[in-house]
Structures are given as structure tokens and as C-alpha cells.
Amino acid sequence: MERLNDELDRPRMEMEKLIQILQDGEKLIQDCSRCYCYQRIGYANKIKALDASLLRLFQVDVHAQVSRDVKEILAILKSNGCNWNYRGVSDEHENLGSCNAPGPPEFMVGLDVPLKELKRLLCEDGESRIVIRAPGGCGKTTLAKELCHDNQVRGIHTKSFFF
Structure with a gap:
């Protein structure tokens, strides 16, 4: 000092x-x-x-x-x-725009099967929380974005997610 x-x-x-x-x-x-x-x-x-x-x-x-x-x-x-x-x-x-999370990408490669599995867990099996684990660069964030912006998931979990 x-x-x-x-x-x-x-x-x-x-x-x-x-x-x-x-x-x-x-x-x-x-x-x-x-x-x-x-x-x-x-x-x-x-x-x-x-x-x-x-x-x-x-x-x-x-x-x-x-x-x-x-x-x-x-x-x-x-x-x-x-x-x-x-x-x-x-x-x-001051007017830089909203702080919302960015939307999912328009086109995804290789994440269709994991996305369907996660949707099944959330929508059909009634899970309220899921963990997505994988090494860096495997698309965890992209998968989570796509899942959060999915209309079927949004319809069921409107109070669980901050959209």
C-alpha cells in the first residue's frame, strides 16, 4: 500500500x-x-x-x-x-443487446442420436436433471443448447429452464 x-x-x-x-x-x-x-x-x-x-x-x-x-x-x-x-x-x-444465451447452431453433425436420447430421458422418463459428460470439443454445449431450444422439451419443462 x-x-x-x-x-x-x-x-x-x-x-x-x-x-x-x-x-x-x-x-x-x-x-x-x-x-x-x-x-x-x-x-x-x-x-x-x-x-x-x-x-x-x-x-x-x-x-x-x-x-x-x-x-x-x-x-x-x-x-x-x-x-x-x-x-x-x-x-x-449500454445498448449492446440482450444477455440471453445464443441459440443452437442451424446445422449439427453427429448429435442426432444423443439428442434423441436426452429428449427421451427428459420427456418420457420424467427426469428433471441430466448430466452431459464428455471430453472437451465433443459438442456438450451445442447439445445442451439444442436441447434447451427444442419445442417438445420446452413444452414439458417450462418452469425448470430459464429461456
């Missing part, structure tokens, strides 16, 4: 505060681990104070730093001609 802050010309004070709190906490825990049980009660309030200072640092200071960094990034993007809306999508790429 220190290296990145140096590269981005961030104030050194931001990291020094975190480093100081962590070093104080490390020293406190080391001291606490060396003392006797009855002395540890005195360390409880110090540990609670350490926890409160870490909590404040991350809830307030780091949150403000992150907000500042995000706004700087947006300003740089805007100056470079990128127009981003607040949903995180570039206005230029």
Missing part, C-alpha cells in the same frame, strides 16, 4: 496513521502476551481503545480516501472522453 501511495503521490500522513496504529497494536499484544493473567485485565481497556481507533480509521478516514480516489478516477475518465453513468456502464456500450 505504501508503494502504491508513493506512486500515486498520496500524502504520506495517510499511511503513517495506519502504520502507527498497527505498530501500537502489535506492541500492546506482545506486552499483553508476556504478562500474568491478573495483569491482562488492565490491557482489556487498551485493546478496546485500539479496536475503536482502528474502527474509526477504516469507517471514516479510509472511506473518505476511497471516495476521493473514485471521484479522481471518474474525473480522469471524463477528461479522456469516457462518459460513465452511475450504474457503472459506459453510455457508449
